[in-house]
Structures are given as structure tokens and as C-alpha cells.
Amino acid sequence: MESQLIPLLADPLDESVFPSGDTSWLENGRKYVGIWWTMIAGLDESVFPSGDTSWLENGRKYVGIWWTMIAGSANWEYKSDNEISRNNNNPAAYIHGARTERMKRYMRFASEHGLDSVLAEGWNKGWSSYGANADGTALELGIDDSYPDFDVNEVTEFGANLSNPVEMTMHNETSGNLGNYEDEIENEDIFEDYEDTGIRSIKNGYVNDPGLYDKLNDQEPTQTHHSQRAVNHHQTVIQAAAANRQMLEIHEGIKPTGEIRTYPNVAAREVVKAQEYDGFGELGS
Numbered sequence: 001m002e003s004q005l006i007p008l009l010a011d012p013l014d015e016s017v018f019p020s021g022d023t024s025w026l027e028n029g030r031k032y033v034g035i036w037w038t039m040i041a042g043l044d045e046s047v048f049p050s051g052d053t054s055w056l057e058n059g060r061k062y063v064g065i066w067w068t069m070i071a072g073s074a075n076w077e078y079k080s081d082n083e084i085s086r087n088n089n090n091p092a093a094y095i096h097g098a099r100t101e102r103m104k105r106y107m108r109f110a111s112e113h114g115l116d117s118v119l120a121e122g123w124n125k126g127w128s129s130y131g132a133n134a135d136g137t138a139l140e141l142g143i144d145d146s147y148p149d150f151d152v153n154e155v156t157e158f159g160a161n162l163s164n165p166v167e168m169t170m171h172n173e174t175s176g177n178l179g180n181y182e183d184e185i186e187n188e189d190i191f192e193d194y195e196d197t198g199i200r201s202i203k204n205g206y207v208n209d210p211g212l213y214d215k216l217n218d219q220e221p222t223q224t225h226h227s228q229r230a231v232n233h234h235q236t237v238i239q240a241a242a243a244n245r246q247m248l249e250i251h252e253g254i255k256p257t258g259e260i261r262t263y264p265n266v267a268a269r270e271v272v273k274a275q276e277y278d279g280f281g282e283l284g285s
Contacts, residue, residue, distance in 0.1 A: 055245050056264055060201070062169050063110055064119030069097045076122030076130065078147035096149060098123040103155045103168070111162040118159070119169040119203055123150045129175060135213055136175030141184045143193045156198050169201045169249075170194055176208025176252075178223070178233045179216035185237065191244035201267070202241060205251035225271075226254055238263045 068074045074097035081091035098120040106118045123146050126139035143152050152168070159166040172190075174181040181204075184190050194202070206212065211221035214229055223229045234254050241248050242265045250269040260266045 051242070053264060055200070056247065057116075060116045060247070060267070061114075062117040062119055062201070063106055063115055064121065064169065064203075065098050065102060065106060066119060066121040066171075069121065077127035078122070078125075078149060096122070096147065098147070099149045100151050100154055103150070104158050107155065107159045107162060107166045110166045111159075111164040114164065115166065117167040117169040117201055119171055120150070120155075121171045121173070121203075123147065123152070123171060127173075130173060130207070131175065133209060134175050135218075136173075136177030136180055136208070137216065139173060139175060139177070139180060141172050141181075141190050142188050143190075143197055152197060160198055167201065168199055169203055170199050172202055172204035174204065174206050176206050176211065176221060177213040177216065178229065179213060179218070182233065182236060183216055185240050191240050191246055194246060195244045200245060201247040201249070203249040203251060204237065204253075207252055225252060230254055231257075235259070238266055241265055 065074075069076050074095040076097060078096045079094060084091045084094045103118060103120055110116070110118050124140055125145050125147060126136075129136050129138035146152050156168050159168060172181065191202075194200075206225060208221060212223040212225060212227070212230055213220075214222050231254055234250070238248065238259060242263050245265075247265050247267045248269075249267055250271075253269055253271055255271050256269065
């Protein structure tokens with residue numbers, strides 16, 4: 001079988017687009033030129049990387065600080081008492097979800113019940129730029145970019161010293177800003193820092209209803225979640241994660257396209273309307 005990229009359907013038929021010029025093999029003499037590539041399925045081990053995958057573990061389980069926010073009992077964004085008071089709200093009534101003490105409590109639970117890690121959503125600065133219609137420009141994802149009430153080094157050390165050690169699963173919410181996330185990965189070396197801190201897994205997300213931001217400071221989203229730009233972006237992230245021994249759980253990403261065969265660090269993904277919507281007062285799963 002031969003694969004060729006050929007032009008859009010043309011009338012009359014352009015025989016020259018066929019590799020051999022022979023169209024006699026077409027059933028019933030029907031001549032059709034499509035717009036898609038032909039895919040040849042097969043196993044060619046030579047195309048796969050030969051890197052070390054011994055660090056990958058099957059069947060990992062985690063719990064996390066996130067449902068309490070989904071259910072409205074806490075908040076992703078940290079706010080100081082002054083910030084809350086300026087809006088005529090009661091600081092005592094505002095609860096930030098991802099706090100060091102809460103993380104340690106979850107880690108103790110995970111250790112006692114044979115769970116591998118604890119996810120913390122809302123641990124990092126910049127959640128003021130998060131949301132279904134926000135631009136994600138303020139989100140910072142480095143180890144030292146945590147909110148004042150969350151200490152990454154303290155919780156990872158705490159988890160490592162439990163009788164049954166528990167890791168932290170890092171949360172990388174992008175709010176759909178591809179450029180900002182790529183800058184954090186490529187210029188701030190966040191994945192390398194995660195590995196050095198004992199973090200081995202990441203849940204990343206791309207929540208943004210209007211679409212994705214191509215560049216860091218774009219004023220409007222210009223990409224869909226399944227555009228070629230998005231595909232290229234996820235390839236960049238997956239490769240960088242593999243190079244720094246990070247397993248990925250991708251949320252609001254692209255549907256599986258077979259890359260897990262080459263990059264088995266892609267542990268799971270959520271790209272359809274999921275059960276978390278049950279927490280928003282509607283049965284959406």
C-alpha cells in the first residue's frame with residue numbers, strides 16, 4: 001500500500017494525482033479523490049524511543065484536594081484578609097482549599113489506605129486568571145510559585161517520610177494558555193524542578209470554553225482544543241514530561257491518537273464531559 005497526500009476532490013478527475021496513473025482497480029469504475037491521508041497500520045519497533053521506562057508504574061491511585069472546590073466548600077484561589085474585606089466579605093468565611101495542613105491530612109489518609117499520591121489543585125499563584133472565559137496569563141507553575149499557605153517542599157518531604165510514602169501529584173492548570181505553559185516548561189524548567197523535588201506525576205488542564213490562546217499575551221483565543229497547534233503543543237508537553245520522569249493525566253486535552261505507544265508516561269486523560277459535572281448541580285456524565 002502506498003500513502004500519498006492528494007488534492008481536494010476535482011471534477012473532471014485529474015488522473016495525474018494517482019501514483020501509477022492506473023485507476024482500473026477502483027470498484028465499478030468509480031473514481032474518487034479524497035482529502036485525507038491513507039493510514040497504514042503496523043508495528044515498527046525501530047521508530048520508538050529507547051529511553052528508560054523502568055520508573056513507570058501501573059495501577060497508580062491518588063486522591064486530591066479538588067472536589068471540595070467543585071462542591072463549593074472551598075476555593076481554588078487564595079485571597080488575603082484585606083482582599084476579601086475590600087469586597088465587603090467576611091475573611092473567616094473564605095476558605096482556600098489547597099493548604100499545607102490539609103495536604104498533610106490527605107497524605108496521612110493516602111498512606112493509611114495504600115494510595116500512591118495526593119493531588120492539590122489551587123496550590124499555585126495566578127488563579128485570578130483562571131476560568132471558563134479567562135486567559136491564564138497569571139498562572140505560575142514553579143515549585144516556588146505556591147500561595148503563602150502552601151509549601152511544596154514541606155508537603156513532599158512530609159509525604160516521603162510517612163510509613164507508606166505518598167507523593168504529591170502536581171496540578172498544572174493552564175486556563176487554555178498554551179504559550180504561558182510552554183514558557184513555564186521550556187524557560188522556567190518546571191518539570192526538572194518537579195523531578196528534583198520527588199514529584200513524579202502531573203494532572204494538567206485546559207479549561208477555557210471559547211478556545212485556546214496560541215501565544216502568551218494573545219488578547220483572544222484563536223485555537224480549538226483539537227487544532228493542529230493544540231496537537232503540537234501536547235506533543236511538546238508529553239515529550240518534556242517523559243524527559244523528566246513525569247506521568248501525565250491530561251484534562252481538556254486532545255483525544256488519544258496513539259502517542260501512548262511511544263510515550264507510555266501518558267497515564268490517562270479526560271477529554272469528554274466527565275463526572276465532575278455532577279458536582280455542579282447537573283448530571284452531566
